[in-house]
Amino acid sequence: MSEQLKRIVYTAAVFISLLLAWEYATTNGYLKPYRFPAPSQIAKGFVELSVVGFPRGLTIWVHVQTTVERIAQGYIAAILLAIPLGFLIGRVPILEKLTNPLIVFGRSIATLSLLPLVIVWFGTGELTKVILIAYGCFWTMISNVIAGVKYVDKGLINAARVFGVKGAALYWTVILPAALPRIFAGARMALGVGFMVIVGAEMIGTIEGLGALIMEARTFYRSEVTIVGMLIIGVIGFLISSGLARMEKVLVPWDTGLEDVRR
Amino acid sequence: MTNFETNAQSAYIEFRNVGKRFGSQDNGFIVLEDINIGIKRNEFVSIVGRSGCGKTTLLNIAAGLVAASSGETVIAGKKVDGPGQGQGVVFQQHALFPWLTAAGNIEFGCRSSNLSKAEKKQLVHQLLELIGLAHAANSYPRELSGGMQQRVAIARALAMDPEILVMDEPFGALDELTRIELQDELLRIWEVKKKTVLFVTHSINEALVLSDRIIVLAPHPLGVHMDIEVTLPRPRDRTTPQFNALYKQIWEGLSS
């Protein structure tokens, strides 16, 4: 307990002293305010963003909503596609062998390198971004689903067989639960990929969304707005992945999570 | 330091009111309480007891790897405050370094001895021969069977040439034949090199074949339940009535 308290105190101390040093250095001219806007400046930027918006009218909440909607669409589409396909490929060795190089290559293609091509096909609208997110998430997700399904402990499957479990029941009683931790790991990784892709995709050809916001703000020398945008991106990413972790705890209670075991 | 207060025939290793609790003061789990054992130099002492009664914990305390919650452990008049006071340890789970080969692990054992490089090599080779694994010198732990891993772990502890050998079920994973061979070998080393051995086993037979003394730990109430001297001459014949009488005595002590 006291260890925990100590940690919190130290953490707070580290942060507060950093912020104070930063504020001091900027207001006293040691750091250029344009490059390192002071924390107070950033706070003002946040207020402006949530009331007036940047560009005017597009408040931070609009940007957040746009970005989250794009991610949600692409991410969910990828997951809905990857899970059944992954199960199929993971359980049918021939399919796995046929598709393996394709999956490896599909995953190797840097998602954002598809951006120019997808723009040619679908223009710079919403669909382009959703497709890119879906593409990135899909490969991450499907490789994890396949791995999870494929490497289910043979011993567990045999143990279930001994008790007369077979066919579809085998999936529900053994394969799905055994693959679930890996599937969740994939879901978490895919989310990271989705976030990365959206930020990159929004930097080109749009003014709505958090990626666009931070890029636009730079063009207008509003670095404090850029930083607010970055922090918000971080917070959203953190919130969603915490949500996933909580869901995992409920759905996969026997897998205490590496974090818990290893500490 | 109290080393001059102790009298001449006092113990070489001494547990004085040793207690161990895991967890916090008020909400903890008491594993050992008021353990008092004295072990003479060159004595071969076995500890038996039900699973979970605290044998490994006691050995870890003797090895200086775990601090006792109360009491103290003294080796040669010096309070134990860490490993490296002459205790070589064979762990219950072999604890080999997965990134070192069998030979590398054994060599790790003599890393702080002042042998020359060639002498170390020689020693490693001898030990590999001893455990019958000369052919597996360059295999990594994951390429060895459980019994082979355990043998390497024993060789690693021997490589250190420690005054005291602390062994936690070292022969548990071995086949009967290898076990008997290594038991003989351990006795030979113990006699020739004059070591003090603290040995945990689940086999009453093994304890009787090897030890000068057998200590039975009991979980309820915690602590030393029995302390039996075994004076039978070595090599011991497992079929004598005296052997069987002792076996029965310990059996009853364990199951009471």
Place this chain on the structure above:
Amino acid sequence: MSSRISLSDILWGLTGTLAVVLIWEFAARSGVINAAIFPSPTLAIESAFEKLDRVDVIQHIGWSLYRVLVGFLLGALAGIIIGIAAGWYKFASFLFLPLIELFRPIPPLAWIPLAIIWFGLGEPSKFFIIFLGAFFPVVTAAYRGVISVDPVLLRAAQTFGLKGVGLLMKVAIPGAAPDLATGIRIAWGLSFGVLVAAELIAADKGLGYMIMHARQLGNVDVIVVGILLIGALNLITDGIIVWMIRKWIGRWHGE
């Protein structure tokens, strides 16, 4: 899991790949899909060969590899040092963990504007972004690796008189190696993705720039070839990294 890929696996894989390529080729040639916006692989390669100057392409590849290597090496090095320090020394964990936790959720690409503000449009800003892409996976893996070394191994080493820095070097770091290796591989993939994005957004050379430029000129075939090239480069370099990792720890750690 066997490390050797059997011949039949390769044949099956080739069959699958070939099937997809053939379907694509056929669809584009027969006009099921518009070849102007999605050219068949042979057509794309053929016409891209005409449009692209070979020396240019090699220079683009060279620039991309150079950037990703510099950024990756710096990021991985910093990640290894800080991650191991944070896993081993309490004061370092107090200092670094909160900062790492704070910045980790921010994707490296979100740093692009700030990187431009801080370092301008030249190479340092790209190194910085790639540095971030490599740093976070490695620092996390190094930290995890060190704190999850089996305590029994640490104890075993202690009985042979190891302590302090010796214990860190001889036991904690080798013990962390498998985790670290995984982290390094992830970091390489991420660095690569980050690189392409950075070149799309702000560069005048490199493969990312090459395909973005091709879009402005309307050369879909060049885009397709560029994408395949980037994928192949990623795949090959990843293969090299896997090979090096296997040399390093494969024998004792297994696959």
